[in-house]
Amino acid sequence: MMTTRQNQPGSRSKGRVTLSDVARMSGVSAMTVSRALNEPQRVSEQVRERVAQAVDALGYVPNRAARSLAGNRSYTIAVVIPSVSNAVFNNVIRGIYDVCAPAGYEMLMGNTYYSVQQESSLISKFLTHHPDGMIVTGLDMAESTRRQLEAAAIPVVQIMEVGGSAPLDMNVGISHSEAGAAMARYMLERGYRRIGVLGAQMDYRSQRRIQGFIDVLMGAGRADDKRVLTTSEPSTVCLGGQLLADLLLRNPDLDAVFCCNDDLAYGAIYECQRRHIRVPQQLAIAGFNDLEGSACINPSLTSIQTPLYDIGKTAAQMMMRRLAGEVLQQPVVDLGFRLQARDSA
Amino acid sequence: MMTTRQNQPGSRSKGRVTLSDVARMSGVSAMTVSRALNEPQRVSEQVRERVAQAVDALGYVPNRAARSLAGNRSYTIAVVIPSVSNAVFNNVIRGIYDVCAPAGYEMLMGNTYYSVQQESSLISKFLTHHPDGMIVTGLDMAESTRRQLEAAAIPVVQIMEVGGSAPLDMNVGISHSEAGAAMARYMLERGYRRIGVLGAQMDYRSQRRIQGFIDVLMGAGRADDKRVLTTSEPSTVCLGGQLLADLLLRNPDLDAVFCCNDDLAYGAIYECQRRHIRVPQQLAIAGFNDLEGSACINPSLTSIQTPLYDIGKTAAQMMMRRLAGEVLQQPVVDLGFRLQARDSA
DNA sequence: AATATAAATTTTAGCGCTAACATTACGCCG
DNA sequence: CGGCGTAATGTTAGCGCTAAAATTTATATT
DSSP, X not given: OOOSOOOOTTSOOOSOOOHHXXXXXXXXXXXXXXHHHHOGGGSOHHHHHHHHHHHHHHTOOOOHHHHHHHHTOOOEEEEEESOTTSHHHHHHHHHHHHHHTTTTOEEEXXXXXXXXXHHHHHHHHHHTTOOSEEEEESSOXXXXXXXXXXXXXXXXXXXXXXXXXOOSSEEEEEOHHHXXXXXXXXXHXXXXXXXXXEEOSOOHXXXXXXXXXXXXXXXXXXXXXXXEEEOOSOXXXXXXXXXXXXXXXXXXXXXXXXXXXXXXXXXXXXXXXXXXXXXXXXXEEEOSBOOGGGXXXXXXXXXXXXXXXXXXXXXXXXXXXXXXXXXXXXXXXXXXXXXXXXTTO | OOOSOOOOTTSOOOSOOOHHHHHHHHTSOHHHHHHHHHOGGGSOHHHHHHHHHHHHHHTOOOOHXXXXXXXXXXXXXXXXXXXXXXXXXXXXXXXXXXXXXXXXOEEEEEEOTTOHHHHHHHHHHHHTTOOSEEEEESSOOOHHHHHHHHHHTOOEEEEEEOSSSOOSSEEEEEOHHHHHHHHHHHHHHTTOOSEEEEEOSOOHHHHHHHHHHHHHHHHTTOOOGGXXXXXXXXXXXXXXXXXHHHHHHHOTTOOXXXXXXXXXXXXXXXXXXXXXXXXXTTOEEEOSBOOGGGGTSSSOOBEEEXXXXXXXXXXXXXXXXXXXXXXXXXXXXXXXXXXXXXXXX
16 A cells, blocks of 8 residues: 655655765765766776766655756657557567667557548657657658757657658668569469459558559569559458458459458468468468468468568667767668568468 | 658757747747647636637647656556467557547557567656556566666556456456466366366466466366476467377377467367367367457357456556555455356366 | 636746865875 | 876756746726
8 A cells, every 4th residue: 555655746856866866975066977977987996886886775766857957968769650459560679679778768669540630640749859869660650740859959760761752860671562572473474363452451551562562463474453453451360361351252253362461361361261261272371471370270371581670679779879969871772672472362 | 752851860850849939939838838739728718719620720749758858757568468469468458549539649669579678668768658557467577677677666556367466556467367267167166087287488477377277176186297288489370280289199189278378279179179189078178368260260269258358447446546645545456357257168 | 897707928936966165174295 | 206197077058848835917895
């Protein structure tokens, strides 16, 4: 049970342990305590120890707001992604985290839910934290947001895709149209000829994947608009099954389907199981992103493996270098992808 | 391309637009601008408008650090969960967000990855932000962390489970042991007799689910240690298949398996598909959490539906009421669960 | 019109920390 | 042993905002 004084939020605090309390107890100035905590190598060992003891004894917790205000630096990187819950971005986030945390940076994370409006308002909100840098997903954003970011004059890394619109500052990702094209070439090589396409969410990257895929089919004289089914609804496993059902209704003769992400592909495979359609013999299915479950579904799913962790890690590393004052020779990095062939296509 | 002045981080800022710039331009005092932005009903309409214009013209972005420092309140709620990428917690987070965002609160989120150590260090880190409140997962935590939270003297809501250890402050969730027990009773009622149990991750809540399940089996004289297989490895779909394979090796006569979460259950179903074991005729399978995909896998998965969104929403509402100074009559809320019977068991 | 009351606004004083500069202590050399 | 460079510590001032108190202005009441 909570027994003690509850700080009155919204009143002038008293009784909070501050740097000067620690300073008083350890018999040095506040500034020295600050240095003992943030640049320990700059104070003598005995001071370092006395300060550590005082911090412990008093239960001192530094106040980031004060630090940020005084230091004109927040030690915070804002990360703007469509959805933290998405397994795709989770890997990216780990990559960012593994670089930021050891460097003493916090991450401020938020979801856009694939909406340009939500992205704009989220970025506005994040700017009030005065982050030292920002990592945002994708190359496309509202013009006003672009201006806001330029006005903020902080380093920005755009992640996930390269080669779409011109980047604002730094850029790390893969070419989604090339990845889509690679999948199309693979399917054609394997002998599939009546190839369908399923897409949901239809953010810019899904669109580019599908465009790249279709362009290759077109080049081979195998494109057919009737075989492409997309929706702006959020992508779910169940939706994959429904979309496949729709698509087959209009194209009973399909011999393969490219799903613009693995979730849809799972749903499509489930639908085939229910209809006793043998995959890949009667219908081949491929996905995109190569999520954890793709290796163990039946049949195992052919997909495009994207370097998610490395995208996050590289983006954060570039950010750190920029924050250290370095001028990057290569502000745009294409990390490439790998086609993971398995049993489903 | 970034053209303009890059703020030197770590130097005294100049040239940032501040409240007083807005005040000067709109011909009122800084304090009035502050009120115009934060309590608009307390200033005259014309001032409100002039301020809005000046904010627009100057591109003013408030500085949260300054606000937090001056106001002794951060408008931040720290949220400590095992893994943001987990679909389970995603729903909880949405519930929290839907209450916090309209109330003007930010969420500071972090993962413990089911580790008590990581939880401790995360909470320490979060306390440096001086959040106005904290929402943490589960009832169990390191004793030192418990003391830290008490010393911080902020409202705390522990979420996900009720009825385990005594709560620190407020508490919202379900009883995992009761939920496990309910599943066991259901399986016994359906006539299953040689029932196995699979568990991974084995955080406290998984343990309680399994314990509740086994207690009921025991009461019915159907418990058997050999039929329980658990691991502390993180739970994944693929692991579910491997664990089932192991379990069947030692217990070829099983007629049902309870998986302590849906991911494992998916893997178990896949493994059955590969082995041509008919579910549920030869082997029934049940999961826990009722994730999105559980309704459309083949066969559809019997699971325990937990009120994830409502847990988050309720927790945040209790937090808001507490921050408004209210004394809660009911600091512990059990939201209950529902057994979702489907085809797999 | 005088007074009481409420509403709108300003003034003052800091929140807790760190950048920049100032000072002191210490070792080392000629 | 004085002078000098370096390392260690201290002093000053202020980051941008808001709580609280003080003041001015508008509105109601008699």
